[in-house]
Amino acid sequence: MRKLTYFIATSVDGFIGAPDGDGDFFYTHLDAEFIEFLTTEYADTVARLGRDHLGIADAPLSRFDTVLMGRATYDIGFKQGDTNPYGHLRQYVVSRSLTAAPDPQVELISGDVVARVRELKAEDGLDIWLCGGADLAGQLIDEIDEFIVKTYPFFLGTGMPMSRAGFGLRTLELTGAKTFGGGQTVTSYAVKR
Template sequence: MRKLTYFVACSIDGFIGDPGGDAGPFMPFVDEEFLACLTAEYPETIASQGRRALGVDDLENRVFDTVVQGRASYQLALDIGVTSPYAHLRQYVASRTLAESPDPAVRIVADDIVGTVRELKAEDGEFGIYLCGGSQLAGELIDEVDELVVKTYPVVLGSGLPMFGSGFDVGAFTLDEMRLFGNGVLVRTYRRKR
């Protein structure tokens, strides 16, 4: 069974973006050391446009072959004219407002995103599923999340989008790994306790 990994950036106080969803306050911390780690260990989490800009568009997937993201996260790409933000992955967008996909490479899931994720997890394959973002979507999928990779940036936002944006039962996770970077970014990997 494949696993669903919520690979997420957040502030010290647990917000994944400001009240408008902008993660811009985290960008100053994406330095050479941290970027080298991302490209070596999680290259598929870098959007296609970023991969091209960094000259790493030819990197093979290491961890994921599928991405699931919420409508608001997808909208960030649409706002800059990008209809297929993760062209190197199979792309699913949870949306009740998009009637049809603006790109044939992006599948819109209007209802039962939990069922869709369960189907994806049941597929055979060596790669996992990247839950890219969306506070609300993460809250809806919390019971399906097998792993958390939390990139905590040394900044306090005070308010904004929480990591999990909807009510759910308490889920226990076990810390597997922790890494501190010179710029103060802390990356923790947790596995769900079953």
């Protein structure tokens, strides 16, 4: 069975974006060592424009073949004219308001997202990347199998949280940790069921 992995960037205090959801500030704090790690270990998660810019457009899929995102996450690229941000992956956008997919390579999920994710997990293939955001992570909290958290050396004080799942003790097992000279850390956790 495929895993659903929440691979996300966050501040030290657990925010994935400003109160309005903007997370562009994460891109201001990338050093060569961290970029090398991301493009080597997690190239699947680099958007099409970034893949072109970094010279990894043709990198084979290694970890994920499917990306799942909420409407607000999708809108970040859409508002800049990019209707197909992860064309190298199967793309799913969860939305109750969109009635038609803005791009033929994007599939909408407007109904029971948990049931659809369970169907996707039962398929053959590489793992599924939960790209964001907080509401979708909250809806899927019991379906997430792994968390990979890129923590940046920022303290924001307020903003969009990693999840709106509500309080609950969910036990995780640390499976990896790596630190970088620019102050970033990447920690991996498996969900203990």
